Amino acid sequence: MINPKTFLQGLKSLKGTKSPAIPLGACFIALGALLKDAGFNLQQSAASSLFTYALPGQLVMAESLLVGASILNIFIAVWLVNFRLYPMTVSLFPLLEHKSQPKWKYYLSCHFLAVSSWLIAKDSYKKIDKKHRIDFWIGIGIGTWSTAIIMTVAGYLSADYLNKDMLIGLAIVNPVYFFCMMIGAMKNLSVSIAVIGGTILGPSIYLISTEWALLFAGLIAGTIAFLFGGKNG
Amino acid sequence: MVSSQIIILAIIATSLATFISRFMGALTSEKVSVKSKVFQWFNCVAYSTLAALLGRMIIFPAGVLSDSELVIRLIVLITCVGIFIFTKKNLVIPTILSAIFLSFLNNF
Numbered sequence: 001m002i003n004p005k006t007f008l009q010g011l012k013s014l015k016g017t018k019s020p021a022i023p024l025g026a027c028f029i030a031l032g033a034l035l036k037d038a039g040f041n042l043q044q045s046a047a048s049s050l051f052t053y054a055l056p057g058q059l060v061m062a063e064s065l066l067v068g069a070s071i072l073n074i075f076i077a078v079w080l081v082n083f084r085l086y087p088m089t090v091s092l093f094p095l096l097e098h099k100s101q102p103k104w105k106y107y108l109s110c111h112f113l114a115v116s117s118w119l120i121a122k123d124s125y126k127k128i129d130k131k132h133r134i135d136f137w138i139g140i141g142i143g144t145w146s147t148a149i150i151m152t153v154a155g156y157l158s159a160d161y162l163n164k165d166m167l168i169g170l171a172i173v174n175p176v177y178f179f180c181m182m183i184g185a186m187k188n189l190s191v192s193i194a195v196i197g198g199t200i201l202g203p204s205i206y207l208i209s210t211e212w213a214l215l216f217a218g219l220i221a222g223t224i225a226f227l228f229g230g231k232n233g
Numbered sequence: 234m235v236s237s238q239i240i241i242l243a244i245i246a247t248s249l250a251t252f253i254s255r256f257m258g259a260l261t262s263e264k265v266s267v268k269s270k271v272f273q274w275f276n277c278v279a280y281s282t283l284a285a286l287l288g289r290m291i292i293f294p295a296g297v298l299s300d301s302e303l304v305i306r307l308i309v310l311i312t313c314v315g316i317f318i319f320t321k322k323n324l325v326i327p328t329i330l331s332a333i334f335l336s337f338l339n340n341f
Contacts, residue, residue, distance in 0.1 A: 017322070018324050026332060041237070048248075052244070060295070061246075071243060072246075074243050074246050075249070078246070087258070087278040089254070089259055090265055091275045106262070110255040115286075164297065168298060168300060169331075171296060172335045176313045178283070181324070182287065194284065198287075217288075218278050218282025222280070223278070225277040
């Protein structure tokens with residue numbers, strides 16, 4: 001079934017100097033407090049992180065609910081903001097493939113795909129034996145996913161004790177962590193062009209279309225990086 | 234206040250909209266070889282989409298972060314990235330400092 005040693009190796013990525021636990025904790029505490037403000041109860045807040053586990057989409061959901069958007073509009077807005085998970089999965093899962101592993105592991109564990117887990121897996125998959133990489137991924141996923149759920153509950157419960165300045169401070173942790181991880185990942189020309197191009201095009205296209213900005217910025221900057229970055233992607 | 238039924242429907246819609254992208258990614262991955270050009274293209278698109286999201290989160294943030302000044306967010310981000318490089322890629326120090334630094338500057 002699951003190789004316990006490799007699974008634990010993945011789980012242990014929560015520790016150490018590259019730990020995603022702090023940024024994940026910070027942003028999901030802020031999310032828990034926000035969901036309470038939006039009228040969610042404790043179970044609904046926990047369920048949101050349990051079943052969705054993608055912060056930008058959850059933020060879009062909470063804000064759309066507050067302005068009275070329809071369920072269909074919420075679905076489309078979330079799909080557009082979380083569509084990044086599609087290229088992220090395709091750029092990670094082939095690295096974890098092994099023909100001896102059952103398909104259900106891949107189909108179920110794709111739920112753990114999030115920016116933090118993806119960056120860690122991309123950073124460390126080479127150290128793991130090909131046969132057990134999917135178990136390593138499941139270890140990372142269980143660790144980051146459960147951190148997100150527990151911290152959403154913690155944020156909900158501590159909402160009354162968190163003032164606005166504290167929440168603003170918590171909210172910056174996530175983008176800072178991701179930016180640092182991305183800069184750490186800029187080891188070759190194509191990834192460097194992709195990161196710099198995406199950072200510039202994302203906010204620029206957002207001025208023209210708020211909903212389609214991520215999709216277009218990703219496609220344009222990614223294709224430019226692919227064409228000019230050479231083969232070392 | 235939003236009704237409980239609407240919240241549950243919104244959670245289901247959000248979860249489905251999110252899982253579709255992940256699951257489609259898992260299905261597509263079965264046909265993509267690590268050595269192929271398609272894989273390299275997806276890799277570039279994934280990094281650039283992520284960077285686009287991060288750029289948007291800093292310049293046009295959603296939620297509470299929008300109550301802080303853009304210039305302050307940029308100062309915090311650049312300082313913390315500098316600390317990350319200076320500390321030989323330690324992520325714990327810049328991330329903790331970013332929260333303290335932004336809360337402090339926001340009240341200055």
